Amino acid sequence: MAKGEDTKAALLLRAKQLFWTRGYSNVPVREIAKAAGVDVALISRYFGSKRGLFEATMADVPALDVRDLETSEDLITAIVDLFSSAPRNGPEPSPTAAILANAGDPEVGELVRLHYTRKWQTPIEKIVPDRSKAALFSAALLGISVAEKALHLPGIAPATSDAYKAQLRQLLAGAL
Amino acid sequence: MAKGEDTKAALLLRAKQLFWTRGYSNVPVREIAKAAGVDVALISRYFGSKRGLFEATMADVPALDVRDLETSEDLITAIVDLFSSAPRNGPEPSPTAAILANAGDPEVGELVRLHYTRKWQTPIEKIVPDRSKAALFSAALLGISVAEKALHLPGIAPATSDAYKAQLRQLLAGAL
DNA sequence: GATCTAAGTCAACAAGTGTTGACCTTCACA
DNA sequence: TGTGAAGGTCAACACTTGTTGACTTAGATC
Numbered sequence: 001m002a003k004g005e006d007t008k009a010a011l012l013l014r015a016k017q018l019f020w021t022r023g024y025s026n027v028p029v030r031e032i033a034k035a036a037g038v039d040v041a042l043i044s045r046y047f048g049s050k051r052g053l054f055e056a057t058m059a060d061v062p063a064l065d066v067r068d069l070e071t072s073e074d075l076i077t078a079i080v081d082l083f084s085s086a087p088r089n090g091p092e093p094s095p096t097a098a099i100l101a102n103a104g105d106p107e108v109g110e111l112v113r114l115h116y117t118r119k120w121q122t123p124i125e126k127i128v129p130d131r132s133k134a135a136l137f138s139a140a141l142l143g144i145s146v147a148e149k150a151l152h153l154p155g156i157a158p159a160t161s162d163a164y165k166a167q168l169r170q171l172l173a174g175a176l
Numbered sequence: 177m178a179k180g181e182d183t184k185a186a187l188l189l190r191a192k193q194l195f196w197t198r199g200y201s202n203v204p205v206r207e208i209a210k211a212a213g214v215d216v217a218l219i220s221r222y223f224g225s226k227r228g229l230f231e232a233t234m235a236d237v238p239a240l241d242v243r244d245l246e247t248s249e250d251l252i253t254a255i256v257d258l259f260s261s262a263p264r265n266g267p268e269p270s271p272t273a274a275i276l277a278n279a280g281d282p283e284v285g286e287l288v289r290l291h292y293t294r295k296w297q298t299p300i301e302k303i304v305p306d307r308s309k310a311a312l313f314s315a316a317l318l319g320i321s322v323a324e325k326a327l328h329l330p331g332i333a334p335a336t337s338d339a340y341k342a343q344l345r346q347l348l349a350g351a352l
Numbered sequence: 353g354a355t356c357t358a359a360g361t362c363a364a365c366a367a368g369t370g371t372t373g374a375c376c377t378t379c380a381c382a
Numbered sequence: 383t384g385t386g387a388a389g390g391t392c393a394a395c396a397c398t399t400g401t402t403g404a405c406t407t408a409g410a411t412c
Contacts, residue, residue, distance in 0.1 A: 004389060023280045026201050029370065039391055044371060101280030103327055104199045104273070113327055121329065135331030136320060136343055143319015144312060151279055151289055153297065155311030167312055167351075174350010175343075179408095180359065205400065215361060220401060 008046050010036040013092070016057045020093045021150070023101040024054055024108045054108055061095045063119035066126050072176045075127045079141065080169050096142065097150035116142075128176060137175045144168070184222050186212040189268070192233045196274040197326070200230055200284045230284055237271040239295035242302050248352045251303045255317065256345050272318065273326035292318075304352060313351045320344070 014035040047053040128134040190211040223229040304310040
């Protein structure tokens with residue numbers, strides 16, 4: 001039973017992998033369907049449209065959880081942990097990559113930017129009341145995450161390294 | 177005379193404006209030609225192909241000039257100056273925006289990433305010998321520039337403000 | 353003025369796009 | 383066994399894409 005839910009989930013997973021790495025308009029729906037082992041028409045059936053499928057992938061991204069955090073120091077620790085604990089080569093690519101790949105897209109760019117502010121910047125502002133500082137801080141974080149997980153720039157060490165952690169912590173502390 | 181050069185320049189300018197904000201594959205060549213007030217076929221004639229035109233826009237970006245810089249302090253000052261002196265609403269969008277909009281593109285992504293390392297990260301490494309630190313530093317810069325010039329995120333003050341400059345300087349200093 | 357070349361125009365092409373509607377299959381339930 | 387719906391398949395649609403080749407125009411050179 002509930003076979004439909006399985007194909008829905010398969011489509012969603014493949015859509016994340018493709019949309020978030022290559023960008024919304026660079027991925028034909030036929031390719032998503034093929035990767036999911038499913039017919040194209042089912043995308044329209046289950047998600048209404050290609051855009052509907054994309055929206056579903058973004059809706060699936062959890063917001064930064066700051067409920068247990070009090071000070072800026074807590075925030076930095078949490079973020080360094082987050083960066084070093086994230087599954088490095090899992091099947092689901094980083095949502096940060098989604099920003100890089102889609103923020104410029106005329107069709108879904110606005111949606112992506114909205115999700116970024118809602119789920120990342122706004123929570124940070126809860127801990128860092130200075131709006132300008134919080135914006136700068138989260139922007140720097142975005143850059144680092146993007147460079148590491150989407151750009152694959154040379155020179156960025158694995159985030160598990162202690163030396164890297166220390167450098168990251170130092171950079172973040174300087175921003176607050 | 178040299179009317180051909182004029183249309184070439186017009187095409188290049190419009191291509192920058194469109195490619196760098198919306199991304200390579202989101203911009204049809206017909207739209208570029210229309211914006212330049214020129215026939216589509218001239219893109220193929222003068223630049224060989226759509227991709228050739230894109231490459232021309234990237235080749236036009238100057239590298240970060242670090243010849244007169246010695247210390248990390250010099251570098252920070254130069255960058256803060258660069259950020260606050262850049263024409264904010266000029267016709268040419270920031271090359272940083274080009275990275276955001278195109279780094280994920282399967283067709284031109286590699287080219288864009290190459291330009292980023294060549295023209296931005298490598299010069300920074302000349303001043304900041306620690307490769308890992310330099311990478312983190314330039315990644316943070318990328319994020320800030322992207323957030324300001326391409327994402328238009330809320331909360332990022334105009335870079336001309338003295339308070340913003342001070343915050344930026346502090347963040348950068350923390351990274352080095 | 354004739355001639356040659358650079359510059360520009362136009363229509364068409366082949367390929368790929370998202371979406372739809374008609375059809376088939378499977379299976380629980382009466 | 384018959385019926386209904388849910389899940390899935392297939393071919394076709396209207397549209398947009400980058401590129402090309404044949405054609406026309408403008409300007410300099412002799």
